[in-house]
Amino acid sequence: MTTVQTTAPALVHGRSGRIGATDFDVERVRRDFPILREKVHGKPLVYLDSAATSQKPQAVIDAMSRFLLKENANVHRGVHYLAERATDAYEGARSKVQRFLNAEHAEEIIFVRGTTEAINLVAQTYGKTHLGDGDEVLITEMEHHSNIVPWQMLCEQTGARLRVAPINDTGELLLEEFEKLIGPRTRLVAVTHVSNVLGTVNPIRRIVEMAHARGARVLVDGAQAAPHLDIDVQALGCDFYAFSGHKMYGPTGIGVLYGRSELLDAMPPYQGGGDMILSVSFEKTIYNKSPAKFEAGTPNMAGAVGLGAAVDFLGSLNREALVAHEQDVLDYGIRALAEVPGLRLIGTARGKASVISFVLDDVHPHDIGTILDREGIAIRTGHHCAQPLMSRLGVVATARASLACHSTRRDIDALVSGLGKVREIFR
């Protein structure tokens, strides 16, 4: 029997319960993922790259193909039977996401291509109308390029300044420094919920309190949080929350921007086109309300349906047991990797989720990745779209193993044995 030592108590929802990792039937969950039966180079697939993109459960694959087989038509346009079915399916997915995030209104859920587009949307609509010369956007050293570059572009356009809050060597945000950096000109704070390199879970509620106390709005990059954490945007108090479908067992090409309705109402449209208007004439066009205002053109309907199915899939799992299970595999992985000679863990924050980054002696992560691949093990290697973080940590790249609901201690054992092969080649 394993007692779960959770390193991140903040993650455990409903702590009064006694549900632990052993209450999670991971073998049953694994059967939901057809790709896990695949062989790679003749070896069983060990997929430890879910932070890059998650694998898809059968229910998501089925929901998308059912939509295309039986329900496909353009949404919000026709009066025929299929148009209605398709619209119901698409809007039904929006309601599912609303409940997933505990948003107050379905109109606060905007379908986009992914986290990247969600952040760009906020930068180019809210940002462009609310920031001017001398204003500031505050981010952190641990951000993904997609939560850096859109703000740099906005700053170039508006004359605003990008400020960066530091982290410590374990990969934790320095909250005191962070608070000091929120000044009278700070209009927006953009911060990741869970770091894609370090696994650090940021204290979003405190960050929101600090920012709101000084009149700044907060956007949360939830790409890595959505598959692992319970998200309640009202409890977090954030103004915008962005995430991608494909990292939480849904398809690529669909993601979500949540925005508080009073902010969305005051924002200009993102792109112009069909569906985002109430009426168009050559003299004057009247824009639709949110979410239509931000969803110009025919949307990714099958993608939204797939995302809805992914929300249902996550909902079908015992969330408390899932969190405990993932934490158990994470803790096991951290302990096992720490014992590999020459291995150095990157990111040892107290609150961590789902990601283990490391370097091994002077072996470049790409060589580690190639050798592990021949063992059927998929990990991510490189700078993880976080080059400023790499230079802060003083590494050019890391190897990263990342977990999902189907991850097991066996996966970790395979990784450790694969790293033995790496050391053999580079001894």
Added chain:
Amino acid sequence: MSAALRDLYQEVVIDHSKQPRNFRKLEGATRTAEGFNPLCGDQLTLYVKLADGVIEDIAFQGAGCAISKASASLMTAALKGKKQEEALALFRRVHILLTEGPSGAVKPEEVGKLAALSGVWEFPMRVKCATLAWHTLRNALEATGSTQ
């Protein structure tokens, strides 16, 4: 270990990656170019001392995987004293070997010690690692600037 891995990480490759030759800043370089591999963040600076179309000396610095480092090291060792056109002709042969493998149009013995890289063709994702130094060289010879 699989045969493919053994072909990729030959002893010569491991040796050159751990103790890269000509791994230094070259004083008096007449050409300098920088190469990046955006996929992995590999970075390489190449220094060439060119006189009358002959590569009198060549060196490099940078960070990268074993394949890119070994390739740069082997390249610099092979090119000292070579004419500019000879260097580019060698690149064409190496490129064919890297993409087609030892049974392709270029035989390993046609490229000398660079034949140690003949296992790369089985790893298409790694061809860019092996060609980074060469693309940077071409940039250095054609003009000073940086190459992607």
